[in-house]
Amino acid sequence: MSDAQNKVQVTIEGRKLSLSNLDKPLYPHFTKGEVIDYYTRIAPVLLPHLRDRVATRLRFPEGVDGLRFFEKNAPRGTPEWVRTETVQTPGGRNESVEFVVIDDLATLVWCANLAALELHVPQWRIGRRTDLMVFDLDPGEPATFSACCEVGLLLRDVLAEDGLDAYPKNSGKKGLHLYVPVKDRQVDDTSAYAKRAAERLAKEHPKYVVSRMDKSLRGGKVFVDWSQNNPAKTTVAPYSLRAAPEPRVSTPLTWEEVEKGEPLPFTAEDVLVRVAEMGDLLAPLVQG
Template identity: 45%
Template sequence: MVPGAAGRQTVEVEGHRLSLSHLERVLFPATGHTKAQLLRYYAEIAPVMVPHLSGRPASFVRAPEGLAGESWVAKTPPPGAPDWVPRVTVEHSEGTAEQVVIDSTAALVAMANLGAYEVHVPQWRARTGRDRHDRLVLDLDPGPGTDLVVCCRIAERLRQLLEGDGLTAFAVVSGAKGLHLYAPVRPVPGRMASGYAKALAGRMMGEHPGLVVVSMTRLERRDKVLIDWSQNASAKTTAAPYTVRLRELPLVAAPVTWDEVAACRDPADLAFTPEQVLQRVAAQGDLFAPLLGDAGRAALP
């Protein structure tokens, strides 16, 4: 399924008919990327992206009109979501909510067609429950005065600390300003994952008090990198690998190698457009694939 640039087009994806609309709409004025180009990206990246979404209740940043219009976070299925797109009921602090599970190319394209361009997922799967986290995540977010290059240096040290605890780290440039580190783990309750991540972030702050912070207080973050450990909470989500981010430029949350992290000397070194990510996957495959399956999962210390 490769949509063209016409205003509306009906296509068949995995046996499902989708009416794609507003294909000519420019979503990113800075680059001219249109809705047709984003749908094409999601259709082509789906074979490597969907396995990292499957089974996980998705939430979205929706911006049907692109950056020029309104955007908001949505947990419930977008109006007009096809009946065949899977849904699960998830408990939240404010009650229960029905959420979409993206388990196919068709579901991914259907959500993007409804303006749900940015996908976020938790570190647990619906079938095992929100207290069975199978991924640990650390979000390295640079404050004013720092940047992605500093995040890379911190990430290299965090990798060492994780390896010392028997965990294998994988890096994903966030597509915004920072870097996400993931480690596959044997399923644990969210409070245990959060507790370990918080302690690890505290170890880093103890080593580098002038560079690392674990508090989200804005005044404390100048010239420092926040290690956000809280995304391991069962109620939290993280931008999914391979999702496009709704920023000025259409950059992607893209898995990167540790050699690339070590070589990074400018934030532009690890900034990838949808077209570049497709080229990377064609050349390197899915760098995030080791997080699938159970072979590489380790117990939290």
């Protein structure tokens, strides 16, 4: 098939895109066309979590079993209608990066066509203060997702003592994420607060919680990673696909599901059905 025959021209929200290699498997049994279809259908709940946040894309040009690379800069050939923002990279070497900002469906589809399977964003919006705090609960073998759920419940209670609400989602792999919406003056320094909370849990439950990053300390414990609140760090966005043998999704959960402590490896199709029935469980993160 020639390159011309292998491309499809589409118009999305008035923007013209050329989509290519739609039959190419990006997962063993999930094509680029199906990736684009998923992101198109999930866009109403995904886009609010991406809007006004600089996006780091994890791209897989040859699929999940091939070459992968993180991309921060807007690549050569970025259409002029794609929003980009030049931002000084926090905590770095005084460098600036021209980031892509995924504010609309056309940009989301453009990214998916570039095999950007995973979408990662920081806890701050452009031109605003930090509005989110996140904890990444990562189990060290032989600890499992169930252990993450137990620690997540403990962390929820610690946060509640300070009047903070937490909302869970699975990482799409083996861990659990807790998101906390932060209003002005509610938490002065989210990174410092998150570190104190993690250290408190590790002190109170040393047999199965660790707050230090040394991998040698994580065996059989849950690492409460507070460092995701560093302005230079990103976390995989809600509803983003993850690189795995099947198209799993980082999926918002209910606290009732966390209390059950069962692994919940939702696929793209599972999540579309789930959102149709339950809506966006993380809607409180983007309200107001």
